[in-house]
Amino acid sequence: MFLCPSYSVVQSGSDIDDIKGFGFAYTTHYVGNMGPIGINPTTNTPYNVNTAGALQGSLAADGVLPFLPWVQASATPIPAPASITLGEVTDGTSNTLLLFEVSWQGLERHESSLRAWPRGYVWNSDATCSKNVANPMRTVKYNGGGNYNNISMGSNHSGGCNVAFADGAIRLLSRNIDLSRVLLPLASRQGGEVLLEF
Numbered sequence: 001m002f003l004c005p006s007y008s009v010v011q012s013g014s015d016i017d018d019i020k021g022f023g024f025a026y027t028t029h030y031v032g033n034m035g036p037i038g039i040n041p042t043t044n045t046p047y048n049v050n051t052a053g054a055l056q057g058s059l060a061a062d063g064v065l066p067f068l069p070w071v072q073a074s075a076t077p078i079p080a081p082a083s084i085t086l087g088e089v090t091d092g093t094s095n096t097l098l099l100f101e102v103s104w105q106g107l108e109r110h111e112s113s114l115r116a117w118p119r120g121y122v123w124n125s126d127a128t129c130s131k132n133v134a135n136p137m138r139t140v141k142y143n144g145g146g147n148y149n150n151i152s153m154g155s156n157h158s159g160g161c162n163v164a165f166a167d168g169a170i171r172l173l174s175r176n177i178d179l180s181r182v183l184l185p186l187a188s189r190q191g192g193e194v195l196l197e198f
Contacts, residue, residue: 002028002117006156007103013111017119028117029103029155032130033096035063036184037150042193047184049132056126057134057149062188064089064098064166065130067121075124086166089189093167097186100163100173102131104138104154113142113151133187136179137161 003010003026011017011024018024036047037060048061050068053075059067069084089096107113119128126148134140138154138161140147155161160172166189177183185193 002026002030004029004101004103004155004162007105009103009108009114012114012116013108014115017116025116025118027114028129029101030099031102031128032065032099033063033187034066034127034130034132034149035060035189036187036191037132037134038180038184040188040191040193041181041185042191047188047191050124053124054149055124055146057132057147059121059124059127059149060132060134060187062190063130063133064096064189067123067127067130078123081121084189089166091185091189091191091193094165094169095186095195096166096189097133098164098166100131100133100153101155101161102151102153103156104152104161105156106138107141107151107154110142110144112144112148133183136183137173137175137177 012027048071050059061071068082072079115128121127132149134150135152138152140152142148142151153161160174163173164170185195
């Protein structure tokens with residue numbers, strides 16, 4: 001359920017996840033959609049993103065599984081995580097990403113790219129269980145500091161990446177899908193974008 005059979009790396013590479021007497025804890029190849037980072041192509045305005053004090057890349061706020069579904073201007077006080085309802089997915093559940101794969105060859109080249117799945121979020125730092133949608137598929141790996149939340153979705157499947165939509169549908173999205181006109185709008189739950197066929 002947490003691992004894709006097409007990707008052989010199944011354990012965390014982070015020293016924090018080295019469990020005495022067991023070894024490295026298992027990772028996950030599927031993460032939640034925090035939301036898009038970039039410009040809404042319909043309104044030409046930036047998507048909502050939490051940036052205050054961000055250490056591993058911003059935390060998007062317009063997805064289905066963000067830490068916060070709104071922008072908080074300050075990192076203090078630390079907010080409690082919040083959730084959204086299906087009714088707040090106003091772009092439609094069949095047009096909004098819920099989960100996507102992060103399991104492509106080369107991602108593991110930095111030992112901390114994959115971490116134990118229960119680590120969750122650290123407010124305005126790293127998000128193990130959800131990621132931003134900020135880059136085209138299979139283009140951005142963890143650089144060791146500052147971009148962990150922006151690792152690209154992707155898989156070892158020929159031609160694309162498996163995703164789940166908020167309505168429960170699972171699809172293989174093309175690796176060549178347009179970032180600005182299709183992928184970012186799919187990551188937004190309430191942007192009102194006009195979607196091209198995908």
